[in-house]
Amino acid sequence: MSFSDQYNDIERYIRGELSGEALEAFERQLQEDAELAQEVRLNKELEQALKDQDAIAFRRQLTAISSEMATSSGLVKAKRLPEWAFWFATLGAILLIFWLIWPDKPRNAHTPGEEKEKSDTSFQAPAEKIIASKETDKKRSPETNTTEEKRIVKPYEQEYLALAESFYSPYSVSSLRKDQKNELAGSAFELARQAYIDKKWELVIQILDHPEQDLRTESLKLRSHALFQLRQFEKAAEDFKELSDGFSFYKYDAEWNQLLCYLALMPEKTVAFEALLHKILDNADHPFREKALKIQKEVR
Amino acid sequence: MVVLYKGKFLNSYMVDIDNSQFLEGIRRKNVEILKSIYREFFPMVRRFVLDNQGTSQDAEDLFQNALEAIYLKVREDQLVLTAKFSTYLFELCRRQWYKKFRRKKFESSVTMDDPMVLREIEAAMPILEQTERYQLYREKFGGLGADCQEILTLTLVEERDFREVTAIMQLSSEGFARKKKHDCKEKLLKSIRQDPRFQELKS
Numbered sequence: 001m002s003f004s005d006q007y008n009d010i011e012r013y014i015r016g017e018l019s020g021e022a023l024e025a026f027e028r029q030l031q032e033d034a035e036l037a038q039e040v041r042l043n044k045e046l047e048q049a050l051k052d053q054d055a056i057a058f059r060r061q062l063t064a065i066s067s068e069m070a071t072s073s074g075l076v077k078a079k080r081l082p083e084w085a086f087w088f089a090t091l092g093a094i095l096l097i098f099w100l101i102w103p104d105k106p107r108n109a110h111t112p113g114e115e116k117e118k119s120d121t122s123f124q125a126p127a128e129k130i131i132a133s134k135e136t137d138k139k140r141s142p143e144t145n146t147t148e149e150k151r152i153v154k155p156y157e158q159e160y161l162a163l164a165e166s167f168y169s170p171y172s173v174s175s176l177r178k179d180q181k182n183e184l185a186g187s188a189f190e191l192a193r194q195a196y197i198d199k200k201w202e203l204v205i206q207i208l209d210h211p212e213q214d215l216r217t218e219s220l221k222l223r224s225h226a227l228f229q230l231r232q233f234e235k236a237a238e239d240f241k242e243l244s245d246g247f248s249f250y251k252y253d254a255e256w257n258q259l260l261c262y263l264a265l266m267p268e269k270t271v272a273f274e275a276l277l278h279k280i281l282d283n284a285d286h287p288f289r290e291k292a293l294k295i296q297k298e299v300r
Numbered sequence: 301m302v303v304l305y306k307g308k309f310l311n312s313y314m315v316d317i318d319n320s321q322f323l324e325g326i327r328r329k330n331v332e333i334l335k336s337i338y339r340e341f342f343p344m345v346r347r348f349v350l351d352n353q354g355t356s357q358d359a360e361d362l363f364q365n366a367l368e369a370i371y372l373k374v375r376e377d378q379l380v381l382t383a384k385f386s387t388y389l390f391e392l393c394r395r396q397w398y399k400k401f402r403r404k405k406f407e408s409s410v411t412m413d414d415p416m417v418l419r420e421i422e423a424a425m426p427i428l429e430q431t432e433r434y435q436l437y438r439e440k441f442g443g444l445g446a447d448c449q450e451i452l453t454l455t456l457v458e459e460r461d462f463r464e465v466t467a468i469m470q471l472s473s474e475g476f477a478r479k480k481k482h483d484c485k486e487k488l489l490k491s492i493r494q495d496p497r498f499q500e501l502k503s
Contacts, residue, residue, distance in 0.1 A: 015459070042489065042493075045430070045437065046437050046489070047456050047457075048434070049434035049437040049438055049441075050452070050456055051456070051457050052434070053457075055368060055372060056438065058329055058371050059368055059435075061329055062364045062367060062368070063364070065334055065335055065338055066338065066342075066364075069335065069339065285390075287344055287347045287348060287351065290351055
């Protein structure tokens with residue numbers, strides 16, 4: 001039997017077109033020849049895969065949705081920070097610690113608090129840059145003078161703060177669909193969303209002081225991150241906690257950010273920090289478990 | 301619970317959709333439900349894959365395979381979930397990924413306290429593996445030239461006879477059409493067999 005004949009027989013067998021002696025002979029051959037059996041299976045599956053237009057259409061629909069969401073939102077395909085960024089930030093934190101504990105600092109050395117006044121930031125350690133950039137943000141926004149911000153941060157607390165901020169990823173606000181845009185135009189949530197995009201953190205908090213119940217989860221996401229940006233970690237932690245207690249896939253992000261808030265408030269929040277850290281570490285499926293392990297090492 | 305805002309259905313803020321709504325949405329290919337599923341659950345799958353040496357494209361493939369497998373099961377009325385939809389979906393993605401790496405030690409997110417859930421996931425594995433294989437076949441088919449795709453569609457999918465194929469494709473003879481179909485199918489099968497994924501997916 002030629003190769004071509006065998007293909008024909010396979011196709012005819014799959015479609016139930018073989019009968020009588022031809023069918024019996026083919027089935028005998030199938031039982032004896034494992035390779036032929038495998039070939040029949042492959043051919044059968046191939047035909048099924050190509051014929052199932054319904055499944056193909058479903059798949060196309062998924063691909064279209066994925067593309068649409070990737071275009072309309074930076075969230076789905078957003079690139080994560082490279083690994084080196086973490087190590088760079090860690091190195092920066094270590095350099096900062098050395099700088100803080102070094103006994104013979106030059107007299108004209110500036111404290112981290114004075115960093116914002118200095119225009120030349122070209123030779124700052126990464127962690128210092130993070131702090132400096134936050135300070136610069138605040139300087140741009142006149143509404144950010146809050147009680148919690150005025151908290152005097154002791155040198156050793158700076159270390160925790162820098163570490164928390166180096167691990168922090170700002171929340172990316174997704175774009176709205178056209179119908180949502182129309183529906184939400186002028187609403188408090190939409191105003192807060194715009195304020196968040198414009199990094200007007202204080203305004204976000206003011207607008208979302210009493211979020212509408214329908215949009216509470218989305219509102220809390222904005223408010224908690226705005227609070228974090230303003231270093232109002234106590235309040236931010238409360239919002240993140242509420243988010244992590246609810247049903248949403250954002251709960252893991254919320255739990256992680258709540259941990260960062262506690263870290264920033266160390267050593268005052270050591271107990272809460274430890275408890276939450278272990279909760280994350282005990283969950284083998286927690287998406288932030290690896291990062292939590294890194295923080296655990298850093299803190300020790 | 302479907303969240304309403306000013307009387308309108310807002311899927312991006314859906315936080316409490318239950319299993320039956322997800323499954324019914326998938327069965328009906330409801331765009332809004334599918335978007336919600338993507339928006340709510342894909343980031344977690346993506347993060348898991350990226351944290352395990354994968355790429356965004358890998359995550360996309362796992363996610364779509366899992367959803368297609370769920371679609372095939374609900375289409376045949378073979379799926380009644382006791383597990384949370386999110387647990388089920390994420391576990392299907394995880395299992396594909398671990399299988400890909402042939403990890404000996406497999407840590408399931410489903411504890412032994414959930415024998416029902418475990419059974420549900422085990423029951424989905426054959427169709428999930430089939431989905432992975434079918435996706436590979438379709439991908440290879442898509443890699444063929446336009447002529448080959450056309451003749452294989454006419455003969456394998458639409459099951460047209462060679463007289464019709466010759467006329468539709470304006471070929472010189474039925475004999476030539478047979479030869480062309482044979483060559484194209486051989487090319488397709490060869491490309492499937494040569495793909496390393498085919499060996500992995502063969503059970």
